Amino acid sequence: MAYTTIDNPTDFFNTVLYTGNGTAIGSGGNAITGVGFQPDWVWIKNRSDTTAHHLQDVVRGSTKAVYSNLTNAEGTSTENVNSFDSDGFTVGSGTGVNTNADNFASWNWLAANGTASNSDGSVTSTISANTTAGFSIVKYTGTGSNLTAGHGLGSVVKVFFVKELDNANSWEVFHASEGASKNAQLNSTAAFESQGSNRWNSTAPTSTTISIGTDSGVNRSSSNYIAYCFAEIKGYSKFGSYTGNGGSQFIYTGFKPAFVIEKRSSNASEWDMYDNKRNTFNSVTKVLKPNDNAVEATYSGLNFLSNGFEAKGSLNDSGETLIYMAFAESPFVTAGTKAAGTAR
16 A cells, blocks of 8 residues: 655644633734644634634735635735744734634644745746645736646645735635536535636646636636645645435545544535534534534544544534545554554
């Protein structure tokens, strides 16, 4: 059996939980450590209060936020994520990231710890790409006509999210399991719909580019966009789908999951986020929702296993198609420097 070259997935993705202290940047802020690397993309949700999800990245700059549950244009504040640090990040007094005594979850990805210009597409993009982990952040400017943008990964992108920065607009989602003729919105419960021709020009991503249609959500002339792109890395990440059977069902990923995002694609449903830090043993029931500012809830959830996950309850409704994104805690088979995944 082939194995991943990533023996320690936490070198590239890690969930860190923390408690807010309400301290403003001018008074030192709140330095969050324990990530294990300098993150390039940080996604934060207040678990205790109804505040927006904050997504901040190295390409746009640490003080600029977009919000997965909102259509809002990009916001700027030194009191949200103020800096990306060697072992984490520093937040100020923003209520969405550092309310005193509230509990927070942060999901952190490593890209390139810097940016580069990419001319593989019909427009020049600014990227931060990590080919080992299959993750890149891509910023491009719309033309109003079909375009392609380089992502820098050297392998085919399986999932990407796009958000317009300069105007209020929905997040658009491509998932390879649904194909280039369909799209969904990260900020919405709606099912995947057949409008991919004006989102993705009905063209699947390649090893060098993503294809962008003419809808204003992805390609308004002279407007700026950010895309978060993921290629599949065996033993580290898996992006797939399955059909629910109404009971419980094992989904093979080839690793013990650390983080799973799920959504019913055939009908309207919430997006659900589960991780191995908010539940350190099975069942994994604590959920946050990218499309909603709700506090953390408890659902029927998942079981994280040594080589995949068990879906049950509403995550396995009979006859429904469900799509997922999964990232590893440990691979099922490794190159030998780290123990293979074990059951929880």
